Amino acid sequence: MISDRGLAGWPGSRGFPGFSRFSRGGLGFSAGVIRRVRGGFSTGSRKSPGFSGADDEGVLIGLETSQCLVEALILRRVMFRSIRRLYELARADPVDPELRGWSWDRLPLKPRAYLNLGVSEIASKYCETRRDIWLRRKTGARAEPTEPILTGRLIHDAISLALKEAAKLLINNTEPYTAYQILSEKWRKLNPPKGYEKTVEKTYKATLITILGEAMYEKLVNETPQPVAYSEYRVDGTPLGLSQNLSVDVISDSVIIDFKTGAPRDFHKLSVTGYALALEAAYETPRDYGLLIYVNNPEDPRITYKPVYISNTLRRLFIEERDNIIDMLLEDAEPPRDLNCQPTCPLHGACNK
Numbered sequence: 001m002i003s004d005r006g007l008a009g010w011p012g013s014r015g016f017p018g019f020s021r022f023s024r025g026g027l028g029f030s031a032g033v034i035r036r037v038r039g040g041f042s043t044g045s046r047k048s049p050g051f052s053g054a055d056d057e058g059v060l061i062g063l064e065t066s067q068c069l070v071e072a073l074i075l076r077r078v079m080f081r082s083i084r085r086l087y088e089l090a091r092a093d094p095v096d097p098e099l100r101g102w103s104w105d106r107l108p109l110k111p112r113a114y115l116n117l118g119v120s121e122i123a124s125k126y127c128e129t130r131r132d133i134w135l136r137r138k139t140g141a142r143a144e145p146t147e148p149i150l151t152g153r154l155i156h157d158a159i160s161l162a163l164k165e166a167a168k169l170l171i172n173n174t175e176p177y178t179a180y181q182i183l184s185e186k187w188r189k190l191n192p193p194k195g196y197e198k199t200v201e202k203t204y205k206a207t208l209i210t211i212l213g214e215a216m217y218e219k220l221v222n223e224t225p226q227p228v229a230y231s232e233y234r235v236d237g238t239p240l241g242l243s244q245n246l247s248v249d250v251i252s253d254s255v256i257i258d259f260k261t262g263a264p265r266d267f268h269k270l271s272v273t274g275y276a277l278a279l280e281a282a283y284e285t286p287r288d289y290g291l292l293i294y295v296n297n298p299e300d301p302r303i304t305y306k307p308v309y310i311s312n313t314l315r316r317l318f319i320e321e322r323d324n325i326i327d328m329l330l331e332d333a334e335p336p337r338d339l340n341c342q343p344t345c346p347l348h349g350a351c352n353k
Helices: 065-092 119-123 131-139 147-171 176-183 186-190 197-222 266-283 312-331
Strands: 028-030 033-035 058-061 233-235 246-248 250-252 255-260 289-296 302-309
Touching: 065 302, 119 266, 119 312, 131 312, 147 176, 147 186, 147 197, 147 255, 176 197, 186 197, 233 266, 246 255, 246 266, 255 266, 266 289, 266 302, 266 312
Parallel strands: 255 289
Antiparallel strands: 028 033, 058 302, 233 246, 250 255, 289 302
16 A cells, blocks of 8 residues: 555665655656666656746657566656756755745645635646636536546546556566456446547556556566555645645655646646645655656557656745635636637536526
8 A cells, every 4th residue: 555655665765865765776667656777768858938847758658568668667767867857956946944835824825715625726727717716616617528528537547447456466466467467358347438448448558568567577677576556645735725635646755646638738737736735734744746647649548757846936836826716716706718718628618608
């Protein structure tokens, strides 16, 4: 079972401040589990305008069974280089104590009102005027299940199922190859709607192959596969004016992991920022790093990940967005329609009545 600080009993690591309980050799990534490996590899980097954070964007494509070990290795090495760069950012711009979640009882973190806001409400800035929040909270408008939302939900459910099913067997020392034979058809438990079967099957199997390929590599190199566990971790965000039942996709050691679909957007970094603040408030331990994992192209699953340093800038932006939403709801002033509103918005119908 994964704890709020990561995998219980993970070996410690000296000489790499900011992380705890790593195995020897270097730092890597295993479908939600950060651990150390030797060497480094990068698929390249690019500057991302807007928020401060890491530049690196790793890509893992074509998750076929015959390639899983090679791709797992590449992913680990990319993560080693990416996290090293995040640590350099942390040294250059350390988090101010007043912006840690445990400072929830004083400004600027102390909320003006306690409205039980979700992290997704604050971080999902698809509606620039925030009219979507006002409609849900003030008029009771319900979101319509648009195709992008349905696809995203199914992909998220397929990933979560693969993580949980694999963890059950690997913790009990089941051989990775045997585990795949047992689990490969478990995606059917999700009972996807007609026309979405391939999306769910391929996403589920791509995730499963990545996890089990990593476990096989650990067995070959370290003789004993490392236990892998995942959880939709619950945390109380009440001290910060957030929901008392926040759900974090994955926590691995100090790293907060959030799954996304669609094109990467700068404001996506606010999701891991909000969860970091809530976890710091609840446990009074630093949370400085996040990982956004994008899953797209269900017919040939493509996984793109972006590591994030949860900087002072991101923390201030999250708090500013939270305060603006609180003010909007308390003032009861209906915000204008977003001029860039898309028909795919789940509240498009209610907004344009």
